[in-house]
Amino acid sequence: MASPATATYAPGYNTTTHHEFRTAHNSAAYLLPTLEKLCATTANPTMLDVGCGSGTITASFAQHFPTLRITAVDLSPEILARAKDHAETIGVADRITFKPANVYDLTATIGTETQFDVVHAHQMLVHLSEPVKALQQLISVAKPGGWLACRDICMRTFSFYPDTTIMHSWTRLQIATHDAAGGSSNAGASLAAWAVQAGASRDKVKLGMGSWMYASPQEREVWGGTFRDRIRGGAMRSKALELGIASEAEMEEMAREWERWIENVDGCCGSLHGELLVQK
Numbered sequence: 001m002a003s004p005a006t007a008t009y010a011p012g013y014n015t016t017t018h019h020e021f022r023t024a025h026n027s028a029a030y031l032l033p034t035l036e037k038l039c040a041t042t043a044n045p046t047m048l049d050v051g052c053g054s055g056t057i058t059a060s061f062a063q064h065f066p067t068l069r070i071t072a073v074d075l076s077p078e079i080l081a082r083a084k085d086h087a088e089t090i091g092v093a094d095r096i097t098f099k100p101a102n103v104y105d106l107t108a109t110i111g112t113e114t115q116f117d118v119v120h121a122h123q124m125l126v127h128l129s130e131p132v133k134a135l136q137q138l139i140s141v142a143k144p145g146g147w148l149a150c151r152d153i154c155m156r157t158f159s160f161y162p163d164t165t166i167m168h169s170w171t172r173l174q175i176a177t178h179d180a181a182g183g184s185s186n187a188g189a190s191l192a193a194w195a196v197q198a199g200a201s202r203d204k205v206k207l208g209m210g211s212w213m214y215a216s217p218q219e220r221e222v223w224g225g226t227f228r229d230r231i232r233g234g235a236m237r238s239k240a241l242e243l244g245i246a247s248e249a250e251m252e253e254m255a256r257e258w259e260r261w262i263e264n265v266d267g268c269c270g271s272l273h274g275e276l277l278v279q280k
């Protein structure tokens with residue numbers, strides 16, 4: 001397991017196109033009513049977006065809420081540069097400050113005196129070996145009365161059409177390689193328990209579930225293309241070989257199944273995500 005000091009992002013940054021599909025509406029709808037109320041009642045509302053990645057959700061928050069000032073942090077300076085380019089392209093870069101930071105050491109980057117109205121993290125805790133420690137940091141940088149908002153996948157909930165044996169094998173491989181790399185494949189359903197372990201009071205914790213569905217030709221190309229490429233090269237493939245859970249031939253068959261799925265006009269893939277809201 002990666003320790004906080006050696007934190008890395010196991011999937012790497014060469015297959016992030018599927019992240020760039022994400023917006024505040026398709027990936028943070030559960031938070032929008034809270035943000036609407038906050039922005040209507042607060043003079044200078046602030047958000048910290050942790051593990052912002054290529055920043056399309058971050059920029060989408062800025063587009064939708066013109067008074068919101070956002071600090072966006074990520075482990076990777078490389079992906080932050082991409083996020084900054086995107087914010088510049090859509091004209092919201094003046095309202096977002098990008099900074100490299102490790103979630104385990106947030107206060108060292110942003111200072112102990114700075115706190116935010118909303119602390120947001122999307123699909124980051126799912127990758128961490130110590131999510132409770134990370135949540136302690138996230139809670140510590142929220143203002144009293146402010147909000148913590150986290151959304152993470154439950155990997156066992158992948159559903160496919162066509163519902164094939166190969167896609168079931170791929171789902172098992174995805175879960176095994178993810179957990180072996182130090183992540184938590186059941187993150188979405190674990191969010192409320194983790195938040196309480198991190199110090200949130202149970203009566204302030206609200207947990208719901210949201211979904212993603214990839215079904216249009218463009219969605220299938222983006223989503224299927226990511227997993228076709230990850231199974232043919234990169235960390236998922238090497239971890240599966242290291243664990244001995246699939247042979248090269250079996251993984252090539254999975255990559256071909258993703259290609260068939262992309263081409264299938266009825267093909268779709270859905271998944272469920274835990275959505276955590278905590279008022280501090």
Ligand SMILES: C[S@@+](CC[C@H](N)C(=O)[O-])C[C@H]1O[C@@H](n2cnc3c(N)ncnc32)[C@H](O)[C@@H]1O
Pocket residue numbers: 007008009019020022050051052053054055056057073074075076079101102103104121122123124127
């Ligand atoms: C799956 S991506 C999600 C990106 C973005 N939130 C989104 O949903 O499009 C996870 C991101 O978390 C970042 N990350 C992983 N571990 C981190 C850590 N310890 N501290 C800060 N960021 C981290 C990775 O660099 C990566 O960009």
